[in-house]
Amino acid sequence: MVRSEVGGLTMPELPEVETMRRGLEELVVGKQIEHVSVLWPRIVEMDSKQFESELVGQSIEQVMRRGKFLIFILTRDALISHLRMEGKYELTSIQEPITKHTHVVFDFTDGSSLRYMDVRKFGRMALVPNDEWTTYSGITKLGPEPTIETFDSDDFEKALKNYKKPIKSVLLEQKVVTGLGNIYADEVLFDSKIHPLQPANTLTDEETLRLHQSIIEILACAVEARGTTIRTYKNAFGENGTFQSFLKVYGQTGEMCPRCGTPIEKIKVAQRGTHFCPHCQVIVERNQVNK
DNA sequence: ATTAATCCCTGGAGGC
DNA sequence: TGCCTCCAGGGATTAA
Numbered sequence: 001m002v003r004s005e006v007g008g009l010t011m012p013e014l015p016e017v018e019t020m021r022r023g024l025e026e027l028v029v030g031k032q033i034e035h036v037s038v039l040w041p042r043i044v045e046m047d048s049k050q051f052e053s054e055l056v057g058q059s060i061e062q063v064m065r066r067g068k069f070l071i072f073i074l075t076r077d078a079l080i081s082h083l084r085m086e087g088k089y090e091l092t093s094i095q096e097p098i099t100k101h102t103h104v105v106f107d108f109t110d111g112s113s114l115r116y117m118d119v120r121k122f123g124r125m126a127l128v129p130n131d132e133w134t135t136y137s138g139i140t141k142l143g144p145e146p147t148i149e150t151f152d153s154d155d156f157e158k159a160l161k162n163y164k165k166p167i168k169s170v171l172l173e174q175k176v177v178t179g180l181g182n183i184y185a186d187e188v189l190f191d192s193k194i195h196p197l198q199p200a201n202t203l204t205d206e207e208t209l210r211l212h213q214s215i216i217e218i219l220a221c222a223v224e225a226r227g228t229t230i231r232t233y234k235n236a237f238g239e240n241g242t243f244q245s246f247l248k249v250y251g252q253t254g255e256m257c258p259r260c261g262t263p264i265e266k267i268k269v270a271q272r273g274t275h276f277c278p279h280c281q282v283i284v285e286r287n288q289v290n291k
Numbered sequence: 292a293t294t295a296a297t298c299c300c301t302g303g304a305g306g307c
Numbered sequence: 308t309g310c311c312t313c314c315a316g317g318g319a320t321t322a323a
Binding site for chain 1: 315316317318319
């Protein structure tokens with residue numbers, strides 16, 4: 001059997017998780033689970049033996065996504081999976097030896113096997129009844145999906161007024177809008193010409209509207225491009241993400257800003273490496289905008 | 292109530 | 308070549 005890897009890139013954010021969801025949907029929907037092995041118990045947010053036994057016999061009916069969470073809808077339960085930094089799935093044969101960074105193995109009745117791999121072991125999985133996945137603690141606190149239909153600009157404007165901390169910190173929180181991680185947070189702030197350290201409650205209405213638009217557009221564009229691939233990988237269909245060639249500031253420290261030619265700078269915001277153009281993105285001293 | 296700090300992990304980078 | 312130290316980074320948790 002050909003080994004089919006779904007993922008293999010660093011830092012899965014919404015576009016990468018959505019790309020994985022689409023790959024998994026093609027690869028595993030309809031399969032029935034015969035056996036499960038949890039090799040690193042901490043990955044699973046419950047007793048790992050119970051996790052293993054409860055999954056046996058259930059079939060995968062759908063693969064969904066909410067923010068950066070993958071949700072496998074099963075016969076009775078929902079398996080909620082967050083890849084965090086480096087989690088990825090691979091579909092292979094049951095006979096294929098377990099590799100060093102494989103932490104959860106799902107063997108199917110047809111002889112194939114889904115392997116969860118994660119070098120840093122930051123990823124997490126939970127099991128809940130399948131009609132209750134939206135009430136899972138990690139999911140209830142998520143803001144809206146960043147699409148025109150679900151992400152309202154007036155709500156966004158109101159929500160930002162509740163935070164004095166840097167706008168980038170707020171975007172990384174997933175509470176006001178979900179799906180952005182470190183790469184796309186830097187990209188949307190560059191696109192809307194806002195300094196990552198600008199306090200969220202001091203954004204003008206105009207800036208908020210620009211940011212709202214940038215978030216929707218850039219994430220949609222990155223989904224279309226099948227995400228950003230940092231390291232080379234092949235998924236089930238031999239396709240790579242292509243958005244890396246559109247990155248304007250992330251990982252471009254010292255390179256020329258594509259808008260004005262000023263060298264891109266790197267600073268630290270909320271413990272995260274943060275890239276921006278010091279000419280296009282300037283902190284503006286302002287009083288808090290009225291609530 | 293909001294926000295900053297800590298923790299989990301490992302491979303890769305840099306120092307010598 | 309190899310040993311040691313340092314450190315990124317999403318999100319839950321804890322402290323302030």
